Amino acid sequence: MSEQDKMRLREKLLDQRQEIFEQYQRFEFDLQALGERDIEMEDEAQKADEISLLDQLVERDMDKLEEIDLALFRIAAGNYGTCESCLKPISLERLEALPASRLCRMCARKYDEKLKKLPRAWEIITRAELPDEYKNLGNKELQMVILENIRNDGRIDLNELEIYCRSGVVYLEGGVPNENERQILIRLLSDVMGLASIIDHLKIRELMWGQEDLSPAGETAVLGTGEYSAYNIDKISDDVIESEEKEILYDFPDRPPAEKE
Numbered sequence: 488m489s490e491q492d493k494m495r496l497r498e499k500l501l502d503q504r505q506e507i508f509e510q511y512q513r514f515e516f517d518l519q520a521l522g523e524r525d526i527e528m529e530d531e532a533q534k535a536d537e538i539s540l541l542d543q544l545v546e547r548d549m550d551k552l553e554e555i556d557l558a559l560f561r562i563a564a565g566n567y568g569t570c571e572s573c574l575k576p577i578s579l580e581r582l583e584a585l586p587a588s589r590l591c592r593m594c595a596r597k598y599d600e601k602l603k604k605l606p607r608a609w610e611i612i613t614r615a616e617l618p619d620e621y622k623n624l625g626n627k628e629l630q631m632v633i634l635e636n637i638r639n640d641g642r643i644d645l646n647e648l649e650i651y652c653r654s655g656v657v658y659l660e661g662g663v664p665n666e667n668e669r670q671i672l673i674r675l676l677s678d679v680m681g682l683a684s685i686i687d688h689l690k691i692r693e694l695m696w697g698q699e700d701l702s703p704a705g706e707t708a709v710l711g712t713g714e715y716s717a718y719n720i721d722k723i724s725d726d727v728i729e730s731e732e733k734e735i736l737y738d739f740p741d742r743p744p745a746e747k748e
Contacts, residue, residue, distance in 0.1 A: 488568050488579060494666065496586045497562050501688065503586070504555050507548045550608075554587040556686050557608035563673050563685040570594050571605060615683035617655050626652040633657065636680060643672050648689075657682055662690040 561567040568577050572594035581588055589605055590598060598605070616622070621629055629652045637643050649660035657676060663669050669689055676682045 492579060493562055493567060496582055497559065499586045500555050500558050504552060507551055511545060511548060553608035557612055558587040559687050560612050560685065563687045612656055612684055613654055618681040633676065636675060640675055643668050656684040656686060658686045659689050662692050666691055
C-alpha cells in the first residue's frame with residue numbers, strides 16, 4: 488500500500504469519526520427533546536423505547552470509535568492494513584469500503600461462520616508498555632515530557648497542536664501545517680521516545696484559527712484537559728470541565744468561538 492493510499496484512508500477514518508460525533512450530538516438533542524415532553528403523554532411507553540434505542544446506538548458508536556482509533560493507531564505504528572488473523576495484507580478494495588477493517592475478507596467470513604469475536608480495540612491499543620523511564624509518570628507528567636521533547640526538536644509547529652495522555656496512550660489532536668511535520672512528530676514520539684500507543688487525530692491544514700489569534704509567544708499547544716494556557720483559559724467550556732471531572736475524553740472543536748472567527 489502506498490503512502491498516498493494510507494493518507495487517503497486516514498482522512499476517511501477521520502471523516503467517519505467526525506460523522507459519529509455529529510450523529511451523537513443529534514442523539515443528545517433528540518433525547519433532550521424527549522425529556523421535555525409532557526410527562527403525562529399517552530405514549531410514555533414509546534418514549535422509554537426511544538430512549539433505550541438511543542442508548543444502544545450511542546454504545547454501538549462508541550465501539551465504532553474504538554475501531555477507528557485502532558486503525559489510526561496502526562497507521563501511526565506502520566502496520567495498518569494487516570489482517571489480525573492470518574497476518575496477510577487486507578486488500579485495498581476492502582479498506583476503501585471499510586477503512587477500519589481488522590480482518591481480510593476470507594478471515595472475516597470464517598469469523599462470522601464460527602461466531603468468533605476479535606479482542607476489543609481498546610485492549611490492543613493499551614497492550615504496549617511505556618518505556619522504563621516513563622512508567623512511573625502520570626498522564627500530565629508524560630504530557631509535559633512529550634511537549635519538552637517536541638520543543639527541543641524544534642521542527643514542529645505547536646500553534647494548533649494539542650496533546651494529552653490516558654492510560655499510557657498518547658492522543659494527538661488539532662492540526663499541523665503539512666504531512667511532513669505530522670510524520671516528523673510521529674517518528675519523534677515512536678522512534679526517539681519509544682512510545683508505542685499513539686492515536687493520531689491530527690488534521691493537516693493551515694492554522695485553523697488564523698494568525699491574529701496566536702499568543703505573543705507564538706505557541707498555544709494544549710496539554711489536554713486539566714492543562715490550559717493563560718491565553719485561552721477564559722474560553723474553556725463547561726463541557727471540558729465536566730469531561731475532566733468524569734475522566735472521559737473531550738473532543739476539542741476544530742473551529743474557534745464565534746467571536747474569534
